Amino acid sequence: MRAAAPLVEASGLAKTFAGRGGVLGFGAGPSVRAVDGVDIAIDKGETLGLVGESGCGKSTTGRLLLRLIEPSAGVIRFRGEELSGLSKAELRRFRRHMQIIFQDPYGSLNPRMTVGDMIAEALVIHGEGDRGDRVRVVADMLDLVRLPRAAAQRYPHEFSGGQRQRVGIARALTLRPEFVVCDEAVSALDVSVQAQIINLLQDLQRELGLTYLFISHNLAVVRHISNRVSVMYLGRIVETAPTDELFRKPEHPYTRALLSAVPVDRPGTASRRTRLKGDLPGAASRIVGCRFATRCPHVQDRCRQSDPAPTQLPGGHEVACHRVADGTLPATESIV
Amino acid sequence: MPAPLLRVDGLEVALASTGATIIEEVSLSLEPGETLGVVGESGSGKSVLALTVMGLLPRALARTRGNIQLGGDELTTLSPDAWRDRRGRDMAMIFQEPMTALNPVMRVGHQVEEVLMNRRGMSAGDARRRATALFERVEIPEPARRLAAFPHELSGGMRQRVMITIALAAEPRLLIADEPTTALDVTIQAQILDLLRDLQKERGLALLLITHDLGVIAEITDRVLVLYAGRVAEVAPARLIFDAPAHPYTRALLASRPALTGPRDRLVSIEGAVPSVGAMPPGCRFAPRCSFAIGPCMTAPPALIACAERHAAACVRVGELG
Numbered sequence: 001m002r003a004a005a006p007l008v009e010a011s012g013l014a015k016t017f018a019g020r021g022g023v024l025g026f027g028a029g030p031s032v033r034a035v036d037g038v039d040i041a042i043d044k045g046e047t048l049g050l051v052g053e054s055g056c057g058k059s060t061t062g063r064l065l066l067r068l069i070e071p072s073a074g075v076i077r078f079r080g081e082e083l084s085g086l087s088k089a090e091l092r093r094f095r096r097h098m099q100i101i102f103q104d105p106y107g108s109l110n111p112r113m114t115v116g117d118m119i120a121e122a123l124v125i126h127g128e129g130d131r132g133d134r135v136r137v138v139a140d141m142l143d144l145v146r147l148p149r150a151a152a153q154r155y156p157h158e159f160s161g162g163q164r165q166r167v168g169i170a171r172a173l174t175l176r177p178e179f180v181v182c183d184e185a186v187s188a189l190d191v192s193v194q195a196q197i198i199n200l201l202q203d204l205q206r207e208l209g210l211t212y213l214f215i216s217h218n219l220a221v222v223r224h225i226s227n228r229v230s231v232m233y234l235g236r237i238v239e240t241a242p243t244d245e246l247f248r249k250p251e252h253p254y255t256r257a258l259l260s261a262v263p264v265d266r267p268g269t270a271s272r273r274t275r276l277k278g279d280l281p282g283a284a285s286r287i288v289g290c291r292f293a294t295r296c297p298h299v300q301d302r303c304r305q306s307d308p309a310p311t312q313l314p315g316g317h318e319v320a321c322h323r324v325a326d327g328t329l330p331a332t333e334s335i336v
Numbered sequence: 337m338p339a340p341l342l343r344v345d346g347l348e349v350a351l352a353s354t355g356a357t358i359i360e361e362v363s364l365s366l367e368p369g370e371t372l373g374v375v376g377e378s379g380s381g382k383s384v385l386a387l388t389v390m391g392l393l394p395r396a397l398a399r400t401r402g403n404i405q406l407g408g409d410e411l412t413t414l415s416p417d418a419w420r421d422r423r424g425r426d427m428a429m430i431f432q433e434p435m436t437a438l439n440p441v442m443r444v445g446h447q448v449e450e451v452l453m454n455r456r457g458m459s460a461g462d463a464r465r466r467a468t469a470l471f472e473r474v475e476i477p478e479p480a481r482r483l484a485a486f487p488h489e490l491s492g493g494m495r496q497r498v499m500i501t502i503a504l505a506a507e508p509r510l511l512i513a514d515e516p517t518t519a520l521d522v523t524i525q526a527q528i529l530d531l532l533r534d535l536q537k538e539r540g541l542a543l544l545l546i547t548h549d550l551g552v553i554a555e556i557t558d559r560v561l562v563l564y565a566g567r568v569a570e571v572a573p574a575r576l577i578f579d580a581p582a583h584p585y586t587r588a589l590l591a592s593r594p595a596l597t598g599p600r601d602r603l604v605s606i607e608g609a610v611p612s613v614g615a616m617p618p619g620c621r622f623a624p625r626c627s628f629a630i631g632p633c634m635t636a637p638p639a640l641i642a643c644a645e646r647h648a649a650a651c652v653r654v655g656e657l658g
Contacts, residue, residue: 053521053522053523160609160610161378161609162609163609190377190378190548190610191589191592191593192377192589192606192610193606195592195593195594195603195604195605195606196605198594199603202602219596220594221594223595223596224595224603225594243600247596258522258523261522261523261525261526262522262596263525263529263549263551263552263555264551265554265578265597266554266579267555267557267574267575267578268575269554275530276523276527279491279494280521
């Protein structure tokens, strides 16, 4: 399917966190397999959406790709070069090309630094430019995110939530990265402001040729901004497809349930619903079969016994489900 | 048309320190068996409205004007004790984060039984049996075992079910739900909205649902009140809010949300930000961000103008925008 090698690629990616909170907080609890065998490939210039519910491992996946946290297993490649084995010093060479935008702009901004100093911070860390260069870069970055240049002398608390997220974006782009992880980047914003930031992210992608991994729990936002979408459940990607294909013809039973749980766009349009019973099981224990088997309305014995491998369907659609693989899953109910 | 169960008239709430208003001239009515959605972004005053009705305003805020009637009785003239009594019996509230409302060191079963014994005069044995039945009704699996759990041992969805149980134990006629599903995952949110809808029908509850999420509004409400910067922008049956919004703010809000179906066109964004408390524009509060604003919009806040039956918008241009 792919013409060129992906810009970012990972295979067999896994992260196990040591458990906390044994009896009365003493000793270690069971370890948590937050990410458990993720394969991902993101082409240059595209936006891959990564959706899933809390605890599915989507944020951890984003951080692993940037090596902000160390993977327990797996290989990560950037422009074909393997990142997984690199030392901290070698990694710095790559860091400038890979950045992250967080959900809470206020939490990720230093309240005692001026906006200008924060935007210039990455240049200082990487030892780039003199004072004059930095002032010019800060002005350029403020122009880029459509903030007035006077913002450079002000402090984060003087700005609204939307403006602070613009500062967060400017900070992430100072070193002109190629790949940006947007981790719930618009989730804390009011709807009217959210649209401004989504439009800005799309404009910047076009202007600068950026590649995004767009992590969000909000399916409508992900649909709007992504070229392709991956759905995660309990540490695994269960389905990946081009955006329109995924939303029109979801294959995996979890994706179907997830889409049918999203509130309707207008009253009176509620379609046939697949209601999942129960909560997400904890990610603590090692799961033998399909991770979704405990909640799946179409579960069979084999689903509890063997882990389904991804099946390739036409049109770049990939699904990890035994019953999709052999065509025995009842037909998709379109939500459109 | 049945008499309203809840009636709020010309409500104003201000900061006790400076007198700056948080909400102004908010009026609404809610009938038994009806769900009224109050939708607004941060700073709209929607949660303050809920707390005022419940008589739970923090000290920093004061009700400076307006009346609140529940079942025909004026609440604003009640003593704090008498208001608390109404709160326990006739009206209850659930919040976004159940952990803040539940007692962390008391088994959840006890918290339900306490309401049943104090408010409904039940014996300990009856309260236990009733609590078990209520847990079954809100679809908590293994109710007998869950009654003995502490809040932290339950998932977010289960905690929200416990809070709903406690709120409904005294069989109130009015339930106020403030962002009841905002902290939940979407599959759990769907379960809780289904549950609220069913309970409301079964009991003929009046439900005042406060949310920032137009999707939640579309799912569950009969009528909608749109708040912007502390004032009512528009009030209408839910279907009309989505199909024929009259206020430029409501229109912009609907146009700015990405959709799950249809073309993925560039989003319409509302430039600027919500004005802050104490720095409100003198005219229409939306005027500085409104693409239809004209001279009169800048001078005085517009009154609500009827545009159809049960549909009104606070916009001087409501007739001409079409």
